[in-house]
Structure formats: structure tokens, C-alpha cells
Amino acid sequence: MSDRPTTSHWGAFRVRPRPDGGVLVEPHPDDPAPSPLLAGVAGSLHHRTRVRRPAVREGWLRGGPGTGAGRGREPFVEVSWERALDLVAGELARVKREFGPQAVFGGSYGWASAGRFHHAQSQLHRFLALFGGYTSSRNSYSLGTSLVLLPRVVGDAEAVLRAASSWPTIVRHTRLIVAFGGVPAKNVYVTPGGVTRHTTPGFLAELAAAGTEVALVSPLRDDLPDGPVTDWLPVVPGTDTALMLALTHTLVAEGLHDRAFLARCTSGWPVLERYLDGRADGTPKDADWAAPICGLAAERIRALARRMAATRTLVTVTWSLQRARYGEQPVWAALALACALGQIGLPGGGFGHGYGSMGDVGDTGPALRLPFLPQPANPVEEFIPCARIADLLLHPGEEYPYDGTTRRYPDVRLVHWAGGNPFHHHQDLGRLRRAFARPETVVVHEPHWTATARHADIVLPATTPLEREDFGGGRRDTHLVAMHRAVDPVGEARDDHAILAALAERLGFAPEFTEGRTPRQWLEHLYGQWAEQLRADGAGDPPPFDRFWADGEWQLPGQPAERTLFAEFRADPERHPLATPSGRIELHSPAIAALGLPDCPGHPAWLDPPERPGTPAARRHPLLLVANQPATRLHSQLDVGAASLADKVAGREAVEVHPDDAAARSVADGDLVRIFNDRGACLAGARISDRLRPGVLRLPTGAWFDPVPGTEPPLCAHGNPNALTADLPSSRLSQGCTGQHALVQLERWTGGDPPPVTVHHPPVLLPCPDPAPSPTPGPGPTPGTRTAPRPDPAPEAVR
Ligand SMILES: Nc1nc2c(c(=O)[nH]1)N[C@H]1C(S)=C(S)[C@@H](COP(=O)(O)OP(=O)(O)OC[C@H]3O[C@@H](n4cnc5c(=O)[nH]c(N)nc54)[C@H](O)[C@@H]3O)O[C@H]1N2
Ligand SMILES: Nc1nc2c(c(=O)[nH]1)N[C@H]1C(S)=C(S)[C@@H](COP(=O)(O)OP(=O)(O)OC[C@H]3O[C@@H](n4cnc5c(=O)[nH]c(N)nc54)[C@H](O)[C@@H]3O)O[C@H]1N2
Ligand SMILES: [Mo]
Numbered sequence: 001m002s003d004r005p006t007t008s009h010w011g012a013f014r015v016r017p018r019p020d021g022g023v024l025v026e027p028h029p030d031d032p033a034p035s036p037l038l039a040g041v042a043g044s045l046h047h048r049t050r051v052r053r054p055a056v057r058e059g060w061l062r063g064g065p066g067t068g069a070g071r072g073r074e075p076f077v078e079v080s081w082e083r084a085l086d087l088v089a090g091e092l093a094r095v096k097r098e099f100g101p102q103a104v105f106g107g108s109y110g111w112a113s114a115g116r117f118h119h120a121q122s123q124l125h126r127f128l129a130l131f132g133g134y135t136s137s138r139n140s141y142s143l144g145t146s147l148v149l150l151p152r153v154v155g156d157a158e159a160v161l162r163a164a165s166s167w168p169t170i171v172r173h174t175r176l177i178v179a180f181g182g183v184p185a186k187n188v189y190v191t192p193g194g195v196t197r198h199t200t201p202g203f204l205a206e207l208a209a210a211g212t213e214v215a216l217v218s219p220l221r222d223d224l225p226d227g228p229v230t231d232w233l234p235v236v237p238g239t240d241t242a243l244m245l246a247l248t249h250t251l252v253a254e255g256l257h258d259r260a261f262l263a264r265c266t267s268g269w270p271v272l273e274r275y276l277d278g279r280a281d282g283t284p285k286d287a288d289w290a291a292p293i294c295g296l297a298a299e300r301i302r303a304l305a306r307r308m309a310a311t312r313t314l315v316t317v318t319w320s321l322q323r324a325r326y327g328e329q330p331v332w333a334a335l336a337l338a339c340a341l342g343q344i345g346l347p348g349g350g351f352g353h354g355y356g357s358m359g360d361v362g363d364t365g366p367a368l369r370l371p372f373l374p375q376p377a378n379p380v381e382e383f384i385p386c387a388r389i390a391d392l393l394l395h396p397g398e399e400y401p402y403d404g405t406t407r408r409y410p411d412v413r414l415v416h417w418a419g420g421n422p423f424h425h426h427q428d429l430g431r432l433r434r435a436f437a438r439p440e441t442v443v444v445h446e447p448h449w450t451a452t453a454r455h456a457d458i459v460l461p462a463t464t465p466l467e468r469e470d471f472g473g474g475r476r477d478t479h480l481v482a483m484h485r486a487v488d489p490v491g492e493a494r495d496d497h498a499i500l501a502a503l504a505e506r507l508g509f510a511p512e513f514t515e516g517r518t519p520r521q522w523l524e525h526l527y528g529q530w531a532e533q534l535r536a537d538g539a540g541d542p543p544p545f546d547r548f549w550a551d552g553e554w555q556l557p558g559q560p561a562e563r564t565l566f567a568e569f570r571a572d573p574e575r576h577p578l579a580t581p582s583g584r585i586e587l588h589s590p591a592i593a594a595l596g597l598p599d600c601p602g603h604p605a606w607l608d609p610p611e612r613p614g615t616p617a618a619r620r621h622p623l624l625l626v627a628n629q630p631a632t633r634l635h636s637q638l639d640v641g642a643a644s645l646a647d648k649v650a651g652r653e654a655v656e657v658h659p660d661d662a663a664a665r666s667v668a669d670g671d672l673v674r675i676f677n678d679r680g681a682c683l684a685g686a687r688i689s690d691r692l693r694p695g696v697l698r699l700p701t702g703a704w705f706d707p708v709p710g711t712e713p714p715l716c717a718h719g720n721p722n723a724l725t726a727d728l729p730s731s732r733l734s735q736g737c738t739g740q741h742a743l744v745q746l747e748r749w750t751g752g753d754p755p756p757v758t759v760h761h762p763p764v765l766l767p768c769p770d771p772a773p774s775p776t777p778g779p780g781p782t783p784g785t786r787t788a789p790r791p792d793p794a795p796e797a798v799r
Pocket of ligand 1: 109110111112118120141142143323418419420421422424426427443446447448450461462463464465496578627628629634635636637639650721725737738740
């Protein structure tokens with residue numbers, strides 16, 4: 001059988017169906033650095049955790065809407081598609097009739113899968129808009145803080161990300177990168193929508209060959225590949241702002257700052273300068289002040305500032321720094337530092353945000369708009385910043401501030417989620433469980449029995465890209481990739497589009513939703529419209545659809561590889577002003593200052609985060625947990641795949657522990673440990689490493705949440721860090737996600753037989769000899785044979 005082209009968030013690849021129904025996966029032949037995540041695809045596809053039939057939570061099937069206390073605790077009853085679709089359509093209609101469409105929450109945040117047509121959120125949002133509207137969500141967990149801050153201080157957040165100085169320009173011109181959060185190579189394999197050629201690893205190698213220095217400012221040494229000349233400054237997590245202010249202070253104190261640039265291209269510098277030198281509050285933000293806060297010697301800070309001023313310097317900040325309390329401050333302070341250096345808009349100099357966070361930042365691909373599913377306007381205006389999901393469900397009617405406005409949480413009765421995993425992505429999962437117990441009905445489309453599916457009432461089995469036809473590509477992809485179907489749908493899984501079309505049929509708007517097209521006709525239609533537009537714009541001449549489909553891909557027209565962020569603005573700020581009130585980079589924002597927010601003042605400032613080592617909160621929980629992105633999977637996706645399983649320790653997620661911290665707790669490499677604070681606890685397998693700052697733990701996100709029954713706050717048997725993180729916003733300005741840090745304690749597990757990891761097995765599924773379709777919740781299920789969840793007999797993977 002021939003190889004089928006496809007793409008994914010971790011890259012384009014080829015799939016060869018095997019006679020036994022499985023698949024072999026080959027990287028795209030032009031990909032210079034295929035992602036290690038590819039190793040997880042084949043094993044995930046037919047994994048036992050696939051949802052094979054529609055399923056309804058036993059208590060909901062018996063008691064109907066409003067039985068949420070049983071969510072995440074009760075078994076499921078498998079039902080026919082007809083029955084499941086009738087139940088969901090009935091609930092959507094009932095909730096809209098009784099409470100209005102804003103009572104349906106369809107924010108449905110999450111990455112879902114690559115593919116422009118079958119993209120789950122796009123399908124759901126289109127469906128719900130046509131249904132009459134829904135409460136939506138805004139921004140992202142990735143960048144929730146910067147997406148609100150950057151428009152106010154540089155005019156356009158997207159521009160900073162899309163027009164970031166390109167890697168070839170950096171390799172050629174930059175002599176020193178001061179990389180806050182590093183340039184973590186593990187992350188650059190991922191770009192939303194897809195990537196055909198992974199170029200960043202190659203650029204990092206070129207950087208090393210060019211002898212570019214990198215000052216790695218990060219608690220983890222692995223945030224920069226071995227290679228570039230490195231000075232590792234293992235900062236205390238959450239304290240970069242103090243370090244940045246001290247670097248800026250040093251520049252000013254030693255007369256190394258660029259007064260002309262500050263005067264010409266920024267506004268508000270005098271206000272910031274008064275804060276830096278202590279005139280504003282009596283505390284000069286000098287290196288001696290910052291040293292004990294960020295855990296670095298004052299002389300090292302001064303030396304770095306001098307080095308920065310002496311050469312072509314790029315200041316970069318990973319997105320992780322803003323995924324924390326007061327997350328605006330490190331981004332804004334880094335911008336101020338780059339302004340003081342005066343190199344913004346010069347090739348190789350200035351500021352960047354997200355190098356090493358995502359593969360497309362600084363990439364050289366063409367940034368063409370790709371085909372997309374048309375989205376009718378949502379008639380409902382209610383929305384939440386996406387990381388306020390638990391507050392939404394727990395506090396209907398309550399007011400909260402957001403981006404200078406006051407909003408009120410609507411009263412949500414039904415949650416409809418497709419393509420996201422809130423029991424992966426949200427913080428304080430014990431609190432999220434309480435929040436998810438509140439709505440009357442929770443509907444989830446999922447390929448796998450994730451923790452979110454287990455906390456739903458009605459679970460609809462969804463296909464994955466290998467089971468359907470689509471095309472895909474990412475924001476700076478070099479190709480539009482045809483995604484051929486490689487295998488039959490697993491079990492009774494259906495495409496999200498087919499599920500929603502069947503619901504639209506029941507609700508009376510199928511013609512509007514499908515526009516009478518089959519999925520293949522949609523692909524041809526969307527492609528045709530897009531190709532026509534490209535030709536009209538003179539941007540390219542794609543082949544006819546059939547040709548594209550047979551070829552398996554179309555190479556997008558290229559564009560110049562060199563690019564410098566803010567070059568035009570720097571050259572002539574009068575003619576190319578930024579979209580800020582002053583037209584300049586705002587180092588003091590009168591508009592933000594006027595909001596009077598204690599957690600986001602009018603200029604970058606050091607605000608002491610509540611969970612910092614050495615503070616009173618750290619007495620009982622002295623270790624600072626860094627919950628960063630996993631190297632072996634995409635968030636929770638592919639956790640059941642080979643790459644992720646091979647990385648587990650003692651059958652659990654691996655937590656990296658410094659030798660000093662391990663010794664103080666009698667923990668040896670490979671030991672099972674318990675990590676805990678007042679919000680929750682999880683088990684993990686200890687991996688001793690001296691490549692992180694003492695006092696810091698690393699436990700990446702994405703091990704499927706596996707709360708041990710009866711534990712409150714929850715003990716996760718598997719090692720999900722969101723059992724430990726706080727559900728607090730970055731600030732009252734942006735309401736962004738703060739999942740990156742949490743104070744915790746760690747101890748060797750001494751409790752006898754540890755609770756097994758059960759989440760890599762399906763939940764208890766009761767068979768239901770399905771009665772005739774009924775529009776209302778039916779009677780109780782016929783008692784069936786219960787299959788107990790099989791605990792993992794032994795650690796599933798040996799390191
Ligand atoms: N503590 C902490 N937490 C974090 C972060 C952190 O740094 N620290 N980072 C945050 C960030 S940046 C992000 S982006 C989020 C990510 O959070 P999510 O995007 O929610 O995580 P994923 O695991 O990608 O979830 C996608 C889900 O969609 C399902 N899926 C895949 N394809 C399809 C499909 O075609 N149809 C349907 N119906 N479902 C599909 C997958 O099985 C999976 O369960 O996590 C956030 N959480
Ligand atoms: N393999 C893989 N790649 C991914 C993803 C994935 O799940 N898997 N997810 C993708 C997504 S959705 C996103 S949004 C991006 C996220 O991109 P980022 O948010 O940048 O990624 P993280 O890995 O969470 O964090 C990067 C590094 O920042 C460091 N860091 C944490 N806190 C601090 C701090 O206070 N100060 C300093 N100086 N450093 C700190 C950590 O050591 C961490 O390794 O990654 C993308 N790439
Ligand atoms: Mo993200």
C-alpha cells in the first residue's frame with residue numbers, strides 16, 4: 001500500500017497503512033529535523049484509550065441534567081449514535097429555550113489536530129454560531145498576558161510574533177542573545193497547524209558555528225542546546241523582571257543607554273527612569289538590589305549589562321515568562337531593556353518574544369493565509385478570557401476586570417467542548433472539578449478517554465486526522481499538505497463535522513451548516529476559493545485541486561529570508577508610527593496607569609509574586625515547580641505514544657530534582673515521590689539532574705490527570721502538575737494563565753503500595769442494549785456487566 005501524505009502540529013509526515021490495520025510513520029523527505037513526537041503517532045492511533053462508542057455518564061442517563069456531582073466518578077453507559085445525538089440536540093434546544101444561547105459555553109479552548117477543514121474548534125464555533133450563538137473564549141493559554149499587554153505598548157501583538165526578526169538575520173548580525181527562558185529546542189518542533197521543514201534546529205547549529213554568544217537566563221540548563229557559547233545564569237523563576245530592571249539600571253548608571261533612541265522611539269522613559277533610579281519609591285533598582293531576589297551575583301549582572309551595550313544584542317523572552325503572576329512585567333521590562341540598548345529595528349538587535357517557544361517565530365516561511373472554514377458572526381457577545389473557565393462556572397453573575405473593562409460572567413448551563421483538554425490545560429484541577437460539577441450538562445467530543453472526557457456527561461467519539469481527508473499547514477509553513485485518509489475510523493468514531501452536521505439536522509439548520517457539501521466537496525471549495533484569491537493577489541498560482549490532491553502537497557511561494565522587527569518604525573517613527581496612543585513604544589502607558597491596577601501599574605515594575613522561594617508561603621512548600629511544555633508529546637496529546645511512555649520513571653511522569661534537594665529528602669534516582677501543596681498532590685518518578693537550579697523542580701505538563709478516587713484535594717497518581725498550580729490570573733489587566741510556576745514540597749513515597757495509574761485504560765463502560773431513540777434523558781440503563789478499570793500491571797515503559 002502506498003504512503004499517504006499528512007501533516008500535524010509537530011510536522012508533515014507520511015503514513016503507510018499496514019495489513020494489520022496499524023500504520024508505519026515516515027518523516028517528510030524534505031524535513032531536515034523531524035520531530036521526536038512522530039514516534040508517538042502509531043501507538044496512539046489504536047490505543048485502548050480510544051473512545052469507541054458514544055457514551056453517557058450513568059448518573060446523567062438515569063437522572064438527567066443537573067447530576068453533575070457524579071462527574072469524573074461514575075461509569076459510562078455506551079449508547080448508539082442515534083441515542084447520543086438525540087440527547088445532545090435535546091439538551092442544546094432545551095438550554096437555549098429556557099436560558100438563552102449565552103447559557104451554552106462553546107469556548108472549547110484547545111489545540112485539537114492540524115487540518116484546515118476538520119479543525120475541531122472551527123467546526124464547533126461555526127455550528128454554535130448558526131445554532132443561535134454561545135459564550136465564547138478569547139486569547140490563549142500560550143500568550144494570554146502578552147496578547148493584552150502588547151497592543152497597548154507596541155500597538156500589535158500579532159506583528160511582534162509574525163514579523164519577528166528572522167533566524168537568518170539573527171545568525172548573520174547578532175553577536176549576543178540574552179535569552180530569558182532560553183531557546184528551548186524541545187519546543188520548536190511544534191507549530192499550530194503544521195510545519196513541513198523544521199528549520200530552527202539548523203539555525204541554532206548555525207548560530208553556534210557563527211560563534212554567537214548566548215546568555216541563557218533560565219532555571220534549566222536544557223533550555224538551550226549544547227553548542228552556542230553559553231553563559232548560564234540560573235535565575236530564580238519568576239524574578240526576571242528584577243534582573244531586567246537591574247540590567248537597565250546599570251546601563252543608565254554607567255551612561256551606556258541610548259538617549260537618542262529613547263527620545264525618538266519611545267514614550268514615558270522619564271517616568272520609568274524615576275522608578276529605576278529610586279526617585280519614585282526610594283529604592284534604586286540596581287544590581288545589588290536585584291541580586292538576592294533573582295539569585296545571581298551583582299557583579300555578574302553588571303558585567304552582562306556592559307557586554308550587552310558593547311555589541312549587537314538581541315533580548316528574547318520565551319512565552320513561559322508571561323504565563324505566571326504579573327506576567328506582563330517581564331515582557332514589558334525586556335522591551336524597556338532593549339529600548340535602553342537602542343538597537344530595536346537594527347538587524348540582529350532589539351527584542352523578540354517566543355524564539356524557542358514555537359517553531360514559526362523567526363522562521364523564514366511565507367506567512368500566506370491558508371484556506372479556512374468560514375465563520376459566521378456569533379450573535380452572542382458574551383466571552384471570557386480563556387483561562388477564567390473555572391471562575392465562569394463557579395461564579396455566574398460575578399463581575400471581573402479585563403483589559404480596562406468590567407465584565408460579568410454569564411450563567412452557563414451547558415458546556416460543549418471539542419478539541420481541547422481543560423483537565424490538562426487548566427490550573428488547580430481540584431478546583432476545576434468543583435467547577436465542572438456545576439453545569440447541567442457537559443458534552444465532549446474526544447478521540448481518547450482523557451480526563452476531560454471522563455468529566456463529561458455525553459462523550460462523542462471523534463476521529464483523528466489519519467481517519468479522514470483534509471489539508472493542512474502552519475503559519476509559516478512552506479507547503480500546503482494534502483492529508484489523505486490512512487485508516488478507517490477507530491470503533492464508531494465520527495468526524496466532528498459529521499457529528500455537528502447530524503446535530504444541525506436535528507436542530508433544523510443542517511443546510512446552513514453543511515451548505516449541502518460533502519467534506520470532499522468542502523475541501524475542493526475552500527481550496528478553489530483560496531487559489532482564486534492567491535491568483536487575484538498575484539501571490540501564487542496553485543494547481544487545480546485534483547492535481548494538488550494527487551501530488552500530496554503544493555509548495556507555497558517563497559519570500560526573502562531576512563527580516564528585522566520594527567525596522568521601518570525605527571527608520572522613520574513619524575511616517576511609520578506604532579498603533580499605540582503615542583505612536584511610540586510605551587515605556588509608561590498613561591492608559592494602563594489610569595486603570596489604577598495594583599497588579600499592573602503604568603510602567604514595568606517589580607511586583608513580588610506570592611509564590612517565590614524565600615517568602616513566607618515557601619516555609620512549608622519550599623521548592624519552586626516549573627511546569628513547562630513536555631519534550632515527548634504535545635500537551636496531553638500522544639501521552640499514550642511511545643516517546644512519552646519511554647520517558648516515564650517508575651511508571652509516572654518524571655520530575656527533575658537537583659542532587660542537593662534529592663539528598664536532603666533521601667530521594668534516589670528512579671524513586672517514586674509525592675509532590676504536594678495545599679491545593680493538591682501528585683506522584684512522580686524522580687530523575688536526579690544537576691542541570692537545574694537547586695530549589696527548582698521540573699515537572700512538564702501533559703501526563704493525563706489521574707485523580708485517586710476519594711482524594712480531596714486530589715492526589716494525581718500519574719504526575720500532572722496542574723494538580724498543584726494555582727488558578728490565579730496573571731493580573732486584572734489580562735487575566736492570563738499562570739500555570740508555569742507553583743511552590744511545592746517533595747518527599748519519597750513511603751505509603752506502601754502506591755495507587756496505580758489507571759488513566760491509560762478506558763473507564764468502566766457499561767453495555768446498553770439500546771432502546772429506541774428518546775429525545776429526553778431515558779430511564780436507567782439495563783444493569784450490565786461491569787468491567788473494572790485495569791490498573792497498569794507494571795510500569796508501562798522502562799527507561
Ligand atoms: N501548568 C501549566 N499548564 C499549562 C501550560 C503551562 O505552561 N503550565 N501551558 C498551557 C498552554 S500554552 C496550552 S496551549 C494548553 C494546551 O492545552 P490543550 O490544547 O487543551 O491540550 P491538548 O492536549 O493539545 O488537547 C487537545 C485535545 O484535543 C483532542 N483532539 C485532537 N484532535 C481532535 C479532533 O480532531 N477532534 C476532537 N474533538 N478532539 C481532538 C486531543 O485528544 C486532546 O485531548 O495547556 C496550558 N496548560
Ligand atoms: N514538544 C512540545 N513543544 C511545544 C509544546 C508541547 O506541548 N510540546 N507546546 C507548544 C505551545 S502550545 C506553546 S504555547 C509553546 C510554549 O512555549 P514556552 O512557554 O516558551 O515553553 P515552556 O517549555 O513552557 O517554557 C520555556 C522555558 O522557560 C523556562 N522558564 C520557566 N519559568 C521561567 C522564569 O521564571 N524565568 C526564566 N528565565 N525562565 C523560565 C523553563 O525552564 C522552560 O523550559 O511551546 C510549544 N511547543
Ligand atoms: Mo500554548
